[in-house]
Amino acid sequence: MKKQVSLTKEFVKGIWEINPTFKQLLGFCPTLAVTVSAMNGIAMALATTFVLIFSSLIISLIRKLIPGQVRIATYIVIIATFVTIVDLVMKAKFPELSKSLGPFIPLIVVNCVILGRAEAFASKNNPLRSFLDALGNGLGILLVLTVLGGIREILGSRMIFGAPILPDSFEPWIIMILPAGAFLTLGLLLGFSNTLTERKKRLERESLLNKYRPAKAVTEVKEGGAA
Amino acid sequence: MPTTTANPAYKLELTSSPHVHSRWSTKQAMWFVVISLIPSLIASVLFYGFYQILIVLTSVAVCVGTEAGVKYIRKREITVKDGSAVITGILLGMVLPPNFSLVFTAIGAVFAIAIGKEIFGGLGYNTFNPALVGRAFLQAAFPVAMTTWTIPAFSDAVSKATPLSSLKFDGIPAAIQPMFFGNIGGSIGETSALAILIGGIFLLVFGIANWRIPLSMIIGILVFGALIWLINPAKYPDPLYHLFSGGFLFGAFFMATDWVTSPLTGKGMWIFGLGISLIVVVIRVFGGLPEGVMYAILLMNAVVPIINRYTKPKVFGETK
Secondary structure, eight states, X not given: OOOOOOHHHHHHTTTTTTOTTTTSOOOHHHHHHHTTSHHHHHHHHHHHHHHHHHHHHHHHHTTTTSOGGGHHHHHHHHHHHHHHHHHHHHHXXXXXXXXXXXXXTGGGGXXXXXXXXXXXXXXXXXXXXXXXXXXXXXXXXXXXXXXXHHHHHHHHHSEETTEEOSOTTSOOOGGGGSHHHHHHHXXXXXXXXXXXXXXXXXXXXXHHHHHHSXXXXXXXXXXXXXX | OOOOOSSGGGXXXXXXXXXXXXXXOHHHHHHHXXXXXXXXXXXXXXXHOTHHHHHHHHHHHHHHHHHHHHHHHTTOOOOGGGSHHHHXXXXXXXXXXXXXXHHHHHHHHHHHHHTTTGGGTSTTTOSSOHHHHHHHHHHHHOHHXXXXXXXXXXOOOOOOOXXXXXXXXXXXXXOHHHXXXXXXXXXXXXXXXXXXXXXXXXXXXXXXXXXXXXXXXXXXXXXXXXXXXXXXXXXXXXXXXXXXXXXXXXXXXXXXXXXXXXXXXXXXXXXXXXXXXXXXHXXXXXXXXXXXXXXXXXXXXXXXHHHHHHTOOOXXXXXX
């Protein structure tokens, strides 16, 4: 029997430890394509999170009824249902936002974060855990897309959430709102996140070593004895 | 990475292959490159004024500062003295338009060194020519400023366009003679073909740059240019126009010959040079941009590892 992970842990892990963008490296297509502004990033992340939560919940509820051979097709049908809901709601309530996100809302159907969580988690865990996992992963996406969109918006159009933040004397870097800017920024963010992870690992290793290292006095006595 | 033993008398240097013997140390070679760029710099001052020196100096200072800064943050040995950052700085400064903003120059220089070189691990590990990475970034970040040209001093022209952009957008070709001497619109270091040839031949004579790359590029552009020209001489520029306009010669002698980002074998260098010329002609004739030397060199830089793999010389004694 596998050791049960606590519910809090199930929720928190998606934000950083297995962050969909930084650690699983999934769902790059919408991440790169729509993050020209912080608002776009947040809208995209919220739409994805909505689909992620409800599809995970439904898949988890009927996980024992789905035959193994057709599970991917079943997941896609469930995901597509919620994507259609999001797409129609956004078109009706936020036409501006819907227009700026363009085809990337319908494309959430093929976002591999959602299918990945369905296959890796929701199909094996109970609804409560699946819900927490989906929520955590969704927040992870939200974090990355907001930061990425924010950096690109500040440098590429001098604004944040549509409000000017840098003085007029700052010439916007057009490259940041072009695809090249998305790749550059995401690459640098990934490098930064890897650096943080490695530093944490190194510190943990060192503290572990210190824990089991014999006290200095003992070693000296030993050396003295040998001589 | 040289490894030294405790006793300096028994110094053992361990470096990875290829072990190419050269007359000059890296440091000496870098100074030869600096000297070879002086004619072009004089030409640019002559045609566009003293401000151009400021652009080049800013670029050099920021490049050196960025290199030292990155090395310091990464806690590595500060290797500014090898002069590679100085060269990157000069080259970047010289491919910018005359009277370019110093702030933009500094941004480009930081990008060239930090993203173009240091992020890959520093000198010797970079795939792309750092100066061209910096220029490509500036081109995409500030497209308007990067295509604002200055009328040269001894010209009665009213148009600020470069020979290539006037041909592309207005259909008016420029005369070959002013292009050769440099009395045309264009980037700081690219204006005078004559000055570039003087500096370039100096590099070749002292063996700093390999002659195969510039030669194959020049042969390539003449051949490919002639092929296109023969199809419709009225519409397409003649091969000499291709050769002397834009940044082609500067790219051939100073950018493509970069040791780190060019192929290792002679055969590879021919493929590299011909490939650049082909892409340049394709971009100039069929592309939306008037000039494509920068993108051509960067694209071929990306192919260099593959060229190296397939042009590897046979091991002695190997059959077949």
